[in-house]
Amino acid sequence: MELNVLGARGLSIGYDGRTVAAGIDLTVARGDVLCLLGPNGAGKTTLFKTLLGLLPPIAGDVTVGERPLGSLTRAELAKSMAYVPQAQVMEFAYTVLDLVLMGRTAHLGPFSAPGRRDHERAHAALADLGIADLADAEANRISGGQRQLCLVARALAQDAPLLVMDEPTASLDLGNRLLVLERVRALKAQNYGVVFSTHDPDQARELATTVAVIAGGRLAAYGAPQDTVTGPILSAVYGVDVVVERTESGRHVVAPRY
Numbered sequence: 001m002e003l004n005v006l007g008a009r010g011l012s013i014g015y016d017g018r019t020v021a022a023g024i025d026l027t028v029a030r031g032d033v034l035c036l037l038g039p040n041g042a043g044k045t046t047l048f049k050t051l052l053g054l055l056p057p058i059a060g061d062v063t064v065g066e067r068p069l070g071s072l073t074r075a076e077l078a079k080s081m082a083y084v085p086q087a088q089v090m091e092f093a094y095t096v097l098d099l100v101l102m103g104r105t106a107h108l109g110p111f112s113a114p115g116r117r118d119h120e121r122a123h124a125a126l127a128d129l130g131i132a133d134l135a136d137a138e139a140n141r142i143s144g145g146q147r148q149l150c151l152v153a154r155a156l157a158q159d160a161p162l163l164v165m166d167e168p169t170a171s172l173d174l175g176n177r178l179l180v181l182e183r184v185r186a187l188k189a190q191n192y193g194v195v196f197s198t199h200d201p202d203q204a205r206e207l208a209t210t211v212a213v214i215a216g217g218r219l220a221a222y223g224a225p226q227d228t229v230t231g232p233i234l235s236a237v238y239g240v241d242v243v244v245e246r247t248e249s250g251r252h253v254v255a256p257r258y
């Protein structure tokens with residue numbers, strides 16, 4: 001049986017004793033894509049921070065590769081899951097290759113610089129995402145979508161089986177959004193576990209194997225996309241009247257009910 005790369009049981013999340021959401025149970029195995037949906041302020045980022053070990057749980061447990069999160073060293077954690085932040089313009093003029101090499105940090109000995117194997121891994125990650133030709137480009141002088149793919153490449157170079165992506169398509173134009181989504185789909189096919197948040201229920205329906213809808217201080221829905229990204233659930237969670245329609249090509253899209 002495939003081991004879970006990430007799990008949460010009876011998890012309560014929040015800040016300084018203020019609970020944002022409680023009773024969260026979820027699992028992610030290799031090849032799973034868990035999509036996190038929920039209204040603004042519902043707790044998606046708070047849940048991410050808790051799953052990444054940046055914020056202590058108020059109650060309950062997080063397991064990483066079946067081990068309690070708190071028992072992993074920083075290096076073990078970095079080899080177990082890689083975080084992909086939203087792409088922003090960076091303070092320093094790193095090249096794309098430098099940026100991706102940062103993903104190798106957990107694999108380096110203390111005070112040692114990246115070696116030949118690390119460079120090979122970084123180049124392979126760039127090639128994997130179709131951006132090998134950008135290696136020497138300055139990371140601030142490429143498109144937002146390309147920068148997002150660099151951050152995914154950095155996560156791949158980390159050699160962790162789980163990628164955690166915070167709204168990977170936020171602020172991207174249509175072409176770049178489709179590019180990033182296509183790459184996420186490819187990662188699933190390569191047996192990575194993926195957790196990503198989005199404000200687009202169509203992406204959840206299209207890409208996810210499991211959807212977690214966080215709303216009203218709990219998981220309002222958790223399960224297969226066809227059971228969770230539904231008109232009644234979305235209407236209740238977002239306070240709007242929407243339906244999920246099937247297009248001629250067989251896709252499902254969320255639309256207002258007119």
Ligand SMILES: Nc1ncnc2c1ncn2[C@@H]1O[C@H](COP(=O)(O)OP(=O)(O)OP(=O)(O)O)[C@@H](O)[C@H]1O
Pocket residue numbers: 015020038039040041042043044045046047
């Ligand atoms: N550092 C913090 N300290 C205290 N409360 C916080 C902190 N960060 C967020 N919150 C509160 O926790 C709740 C959940 O916020 P969170 O950022 O997790 O929501 P979200 O679902 O990611 O929202 P969005 O979709 O707008 O990004 C909100 O009420 C927010 O005000």
